[in-house]
Amino acid sequence: MHCECPTPGLKRRKRKSGPDILYWVARADLVKAGYRPETVRLSYSPDDPAQMPLISAACLKLQAEMLEWSSGRKRDPARFDGTIKGLSRRYQTDPASPFQRLKHNTRRKDLYTVAIIEKAFGKRALAALRIADFYRWYDEAKKPKMPGGRERVRRAYGIIKKLREMISYGVMAELPECSRLSEVLRHARFEQPARRSEKLELHHVEQFVAKALDMDRLSLALGTAIQFEAVMRQKDVIGEWEPLPPGASASGIVLRGRRWVNGLTWSDLNEELVIRKRTTKTGAFVAHDLKLSPLVLDLLARIPADRRVGPLIIDEKAGRPYAHDAYGREWRLVARAAGIPDEVWNMDARAGGITEAEDAGATLDHIRSAAAHSQTSTTIRYSRGAVGKSQEVARLRQAFRAAKNGT
CATH class of the missing domain: 1.10.150 (DNA polymerase; domain 1)
Structure with a gap:
């Protein structure tokens, strides 16, 4: 950016289409000491010279606030x-x-x-x-x-x-x-x-998996299939990046000061293809027999034996677990190519699996256990438009009427 206007802390993020996005970024040492905000998005055009004084003024103001805080006045x-x-x-x-x-x-x-x-x-x-x-x-x-x-x-x-x-x-x-x-x-x-009413249904998952394989995104296909079939949260499947505690060693998989944790690894999957894992939200253990899911079995079979170590879901482009928000972003690209409506999200896979289970006649308590919910009321909130229980009620009423009428 060519301008004599001072812009301390200014960073820009390039986009494939449209103008770059401008950010003011606080000094890393002060952020570590507790200063907030870490970043502030600047709603100005980096290509408009007339806006440079505004960009400069915003950066100088934010920089002054940060330095005032660092002097001790705001600590x-x-x-x-x-x-x-x-x-x-x-x-x-x-x-x-x-x-x-x-x-x-x-x-x-x-x-x-x-x-x-x-x-x-x-x-x-x-x-x-x-x-x-x-x-x-x-x-x-x-x-x-x-x-x-x-x-x-x-x-x-x-x-x-x-x-x-x-x-x-x-x-x-x-x-x-x-x-x-x-x-x-x-x-x-x-x-x-x-409350959300959308759900990722089986036909969505099958469309997504087929398109993901066409686009060489086996990781997205496998992650989605496990989320749906094992009714697992996205975080429990692909993991997340936690900040390294002060003084902690950079062991494990570390990216920009954050360590990958909580995702499925090959060690969570035993020789019988049964997943056993502690969930992140409730701490409850879940167990799922993947042999009962042909969709997941087919995808697992595509992964060579020498690659079956470490995280289960690996970003093919980066060669490591998906960075923050990258999984959702790449998932949407495949979903659109597969014809899945934008209002259906990846997180709806869990709701889709739970709804299908109820339609299939599974008891709410069994579904609750499979989903690692602590209360059945939570499971009910995930069931979106299931008719399984109402069908059973209707059958019982019809049987009651027939018995009452002697038919």
């Missing part, structure tokens, strides 16, 4: 300026905050929402807020991204949910105005996003 956990941004920063940095006990992946998602909150209304003083402000913010956040598009209720509700969590923390930390606002929000009602 004092008792410092609170009475604004939403002040509450947000206290929520993120206080060792006693619930934020510190979130899992790393949940924390990363939360920071995305927190960044939206800080940018949109971070300067507002808590003492000046009224219920009308929250409703107005909710209505603005749910507006369609494009004219005529769908309302973004999930996004809007997520912002209000995070505000509630931050204010609840403020109550616990005895920060001014938080008790009042907590009481205000306790009585407020906001439309929640509708």
Whole structure:
């Protein structure tokens, strides 16, 4: 980028189509020390010289905030300026905050929402807020991204949910105005996003597997087949990348300061082709006999014996487990090529398998055990439009009527 305007911390990410995306990135040593946000996306065009002063001003502002924090002025956990941004920063940095006990992946998602909150209304003083402000913010956040598009209720509700969590923390930390606002929000009602009804069905999986093999993406075919047949969460199949704890050795599979964990490995699959694995969400063990899934058996047979070591799902392009978000991104490319609608997601494989199991007549308790759910009520939420139980009820009623009428 050719310009005399100073742009400290500016980074750009190239895209295959469209202009590059600009980011301001905080210094790595200060991020490690606890500074947030780590990155801020800049909504400017890198190819428009007229926008360079705006890009420079944004970078200088963010850099100044970071350096002010590093000087110690913003490290004092008792410092609170009475604004939403002040509450947000206290929520993120206080060792006693619930934020510190979130899992790393949940924390990363939360920071995305927190960044939206800080940018949109971070300067507002808590003492000046009224219920009308929250409703107005909710209505603005749910507006369609494009004219005529769908309302973004999930996004809007997520912002209000995070505000509630931050204010609840403020109550616990005895920060001014938080008790009042907590009481205000306790009585407020906001439309929640509708529960997902989409599911990945068998014909989707078969279409996907065929297309993935055509595109030389055996890993995506195998991962999807296991997710569907063994009703396993994506994370429990492909794994995830956790930040290395301070001082930890870089053992195992490490990429950019993060270690791959929790995914299926060949050691989880015994000679009888039975998977035994502890799940990440509940800690429960699951066991699945893959010999009962011809779809998975066919895909496993395509993997040479000398490659059956380490992670089960390997990104063919990178030669290692899929990096963050890469699995979902590559999965969508294959899904579109296979004719699978965009509203059907990879995560819907679990719901599809559970729904099929109920239609097949499996008991909810057996399905619950197979899915490693701690409660049957959770299993029921994953069953989307199954008719298995209602068919059984209908058959029993018809038999009852026949017996009653002596026929």
